[in-house]
Amino acid sequence: MRMTSQKSSEELKTRTPKRQRGHDRVVVLLEAAAKVFARKGYEAATMTEIAAEARSSIGSLYQFFPTKLLLAEALHVDRLERLEAVLRGMVERSAGISPADGGEAIFDALGAFIEEFPEFPVLATRRDIPKDRKARARAELKELIATVLRQAQPPIADDVDLMSGIVLELLRMVVAVANEPEAAEDRRVVSELRLMLRRRLEEAAAKT
Structure with missing residues (x-):
């Protein structure tokens, strides 16, 4: 580990x-x-x-x-590294797909990850996460998302920082929903977030 x-x-x-x-x-x-x-x-x-x-x-x-x-920090760091490994694998496989498909692939990967590691939403929504480590983790995840968007076809270049930030925030919302038992039962929340992401990425791709 x-x-x-x-x-x-x-x-x-x-x-x-x-x-x-x-x-x-x-x-x-x-x-x-x-x-x-x-x-x-x-x-x-x-x-x-x-x-x-x-x-x-x-x-x-x-x-x-x-x-x-x-203990929670050690476990959280381990799970974050596993998630980053998933995204790095996606970077290798996603060259040439559309930005919208890339965004959905990221959503799907996070959903599968949460199913495999159901403790991740609990760890990710703690209030006592050290700020310095949280900032580094966010930056690393955002850069991996940006890499997926840059190598999409057509690539998102001008708005890549904004779009990767939007993707990351939507993923954060999915994690928060997964940590709320009542909200987690409402699949429409995640479906709406997925639809919002696809439409926004399609708009960004249309500008290129």
């Missing part, structure tokens, strides 16, 4: 395992946290429940992650 590209000052306070057994233990703890966060939410989840889910002692959990914030 990589946790290098988006580390914050808070993350440096976690213990870094030096042996494979320690690395394996951290993976188990993170996956247990993912299940508990997805099931109970971030605020309601407790370190005791996470330790129990991992079949670990609370002391072992605190040994690697002294606070719930540090």
Whole structure:
């Protein structure tokens, strides 16, 4: 598991395992946290429940992650890196498609990602995310989206910064909807966001 590209000052306070057994233990703890966060939410989840889910002692959990914030941050960074890997793969596959199709592909990728990692919306909507790490993550995701739009046919060049920002904001809204049980049941919300994105990208492509 990589946790290098988006580390914050808070993350440096976690213990870094030096042996494979320690690395394996951290993976188990993170996956247990993912299940508990997805099931109970971030605020309601407790370190005791996470330790129990991992079949670990609370002391072992605190040994690697002294606070719930540090545990959530480590898990969030891991999930962000996985999402960025998905988008990098999309960059390689999306050359030549229309901007609107590229936007929908990004939407589809995020939907599949949330299904695979249901804890991601919980992590992404926390109020205690370190500002510096949040800004870096946003910049990295926005640049990956911009790359997809630049290599579309016709490419979006003049408005690429604006459009990539719009795509990112719509994706943020999808994540927020996924974190609200009542809103998540209304598929029309996501459908409307998808339609808005397609129309806006078609308008931008028509200007080229």
